[in-house]
Amino acid sequence: MHEPPRIITLTTDFGTSDAYVGIMKGVILSINPNAQIVDLTHAIPPQDIYEAAFSIYAAHSYFPKGTIHIIVVDPGVGSDRQAIVTRTDDAFFVCPDNGVLSYLLQSVENEGGRPINSVAIQNSVYCLPEVSNTFHGRDVFAPVAAHLSLGVPLDDIGPPLKTLVQLPIQVSELSGSTLTGQIVKIDRFGNAITNISETAIARLKSTSTGGVYTYEIRVRRVRLHRLNRAYAESGVGKPLAIVGSSGLLEIAVNGDSAEKQLGLKRGDAVVIRKVRQKT
Numbered sequence: 661m662h663e664p665p666r667i668i669t670l671t672t673d674f675g676t677s678d679a680y681v682g683i684m685k686g687v688i689l690s691i692n693p694n695a696q697i698v699d700l701t702h703a704i705p706p707q708d709i710y711e712a713a714f715s716i717y718a719a720h721s722y723f724p725k726g727t728i729h730i731i732v733v734d735p736g737v738g739s740d741r742q743a744i745v746t747r748t749d750d751a752f753f754v755c756p757d758n759g760v761l762s763y764l765l766q767s768v769e770n771e772g773g774r775p776i777n778s779v780a781i782q783n784s785v786y787c788l789p790e791v792s793n794t795f796h797g798r799d800v801f802a803p804v805a806a807h808l809s810l811g812v813p814l815d816d817i818g819p820p821l822k823t824l825v826q827l828p829i830q831v832s833e834l835s836g837s838t839l840t841g842q843i844v845k846i847d848r849f850g851n852a853i854t855n856i857s858e859t860a861i862a863r864l865k866s867t868s869t870g871g872v873y874t875y876e877i878r879v880r881r882v883r884l885h886r887l888n889r890a891y892a893e894s895g896v897g898k899p900l901a902i903v904g905s906s907g908l909l910e911i912a913v914n915g916d917s918a919e920k921q922l923g924l925k926r927g928d929a930v931v932i933r934k935v936r937q938k939t
Contacts, residue, residue, distance in 0.1 A: 666809035667696045667723060671716055672732040672797065673704040680795070684730070684802040687788065691806035700729070703848075707735040709759050710827060710926075714845050717763035718906050720751055728805045730797070731755035738793035743781040743800050745808070745817050746824065749774055752814075754781075754805045756796070759827035766829050782818035832856045837934040839864045841909070843879070843926050850917025852879070852924045856909040856932065861887070864934055872937045877901045879911050879930045882922055897921075 668688060674680040681702055688695050700719055704712045712733035720729055727750075734741075734756045742757040748768065753761055757780075768774050781787070781800060786807045791799040804817060832841035832855050841856035864875075877884040884901045887909075894900040896915040899922060904910040911930065913921050 666692075667698055667727045668805050668809055669698045669700045669719075669723065669727060669729045670702070670732075671700040671704065671712060671719075671729065672702045673706050673708065673712070674702050674732070674797075676702055680797065684732075684797050687798055687802040688806040688809075691803055692809050695806060695809050698723075704733050707733065709733055709735070710762075711845065713760050713762045713764070713827065713829075716753070716760070717767065720753075720764070723751065725750050726752075728752040728754060728808050730801050730805050731760050732797035732801055733760055734758065734796060737796050741825075742821070743796060743804075744778055744821060744824070745781060745804065745814060746776060746778040747814055748776055752805075752808055754801045754808070757821070757825050759825045761824060762827040762829050765824065765826055766831070777814060778821040778824055779814055780818040780821055783816060786812065786817060830855060832860050834860065834863055834867070837864070837867055839932040841930050843911070843924060843928045843930060844908075846919045846924070846926060850913070850919035850921075851904070852911040852918050852922075852928070852930075853904060853906065854909045854911070854930045856930060858903045858907050858909075861903070861909065861932065864932060867934065874935050874937055876933045876935055877909075877911075877930070878933070879924065879928055880922060882911070884911075891915075 685697050701715055712731055716731050729751055736758055744757045746753045781804055786804050788799040788803055830842050839860055841854045843852045844855045845853040874885055882899050888900045888902040891914050894914045899913050902910050912918050918924050
C-alpha cells in the first residue's frame with residue numbers, strides 16, 4: 661500500500677492580494693505534484709513573529725503525523741539569520757530561525773523535553789538554483805519542504821543546530837490564591853486569548869480547601885466573576901471570560917469585539933483571584 665501524499669501547510673504574512681502564496685505552491689507542486697497543500701493562514705500581521713509563533717503552536721497538533729509546516733514571517737530575510745528545518749516526533753517545521761518556533765519549543769520543554777532535531781538549510785541542491793535576497797519562501801522554504809515530502813532525509817538538508825532563537829515568552833504564574841497571565845493574541849472576532857490554560861485554572865482551584873470561593877477575573881478596568889461555558893451565557897454586548905477551543909482563557913464580548921469595546925491589546929495583564937465568600 662502506498663503512503664498517502666505528505667501534507668504541507670503554509671503560514672505567512674503575505675496576504676492573498678499578491679501572487680506570493682500561489683508562487684510558493686507552484687514551486688512545491690513542480691517538485692512534488694502529489695503534495696497536499698493546506699493554507700493555515702496568510703493573515704499574520706506583517707513581520708509579527710509572535711503572532712506566527714502562537715498560530716503554528718495552536719494549530720500543528722491537529723494535523724496528521726509527518727505533516728510539514730512552512731512558516732514564512734521573516735523580517736530578517738536576506739540577512740545572516742539561519743534558514744532551518746526542525747523535526748519533532750510529529751512534524752517538520754521549515755522556517756527562519758527568528759523565534760517563530762518559540763511557543764512550540766516552550767511547550768516541548770514543559771512536557772519534559774521531547775526529542776527535537778534541527779538543521780541549517782545549507783545544501784543548495786534542495787533550493788532553487790537562484791536564491792533571491794527577498795523571497796526565501798519561494799527559493800528556499802518551499803523547495804526544501806517539497807523535497808522533504810518526497811522522503812529526503814533531514815540530515816541531507818544541512819548540518820545540525822544545537823540551539824534555536826527563542827523569543828521571551830511569558831507564562832502564567834500562580835502565587836497563593838492569585839493566577840497572573842497576559843493576553844497573547846487578539847483573534848479576528850476581537851476575542852483576547854491569554855496564556856492562562858485550563859490546567860492552570862484547575863491548579864488555582866485546588867490551592868486550598870474548606871469554605872466557599874468565588875473567582876474574580878481582572879483585565880484593565882473589567883471585573884468578571886465567573887467562567888462561561890458558552891458565549892451566549894452572557895447577554896449580548898456583555899463582557900465574559902471563557903476557556904476557548906485552544907484550552908486557554910479568553911476575554912470576549914458576546915456579539916461584539918472585546919478588543920474594541922474594552923480597549924484590550926496583546927500584553928495586557930490578566931489576573932484571576934480566588935476569593936473566599938463571607939458566611
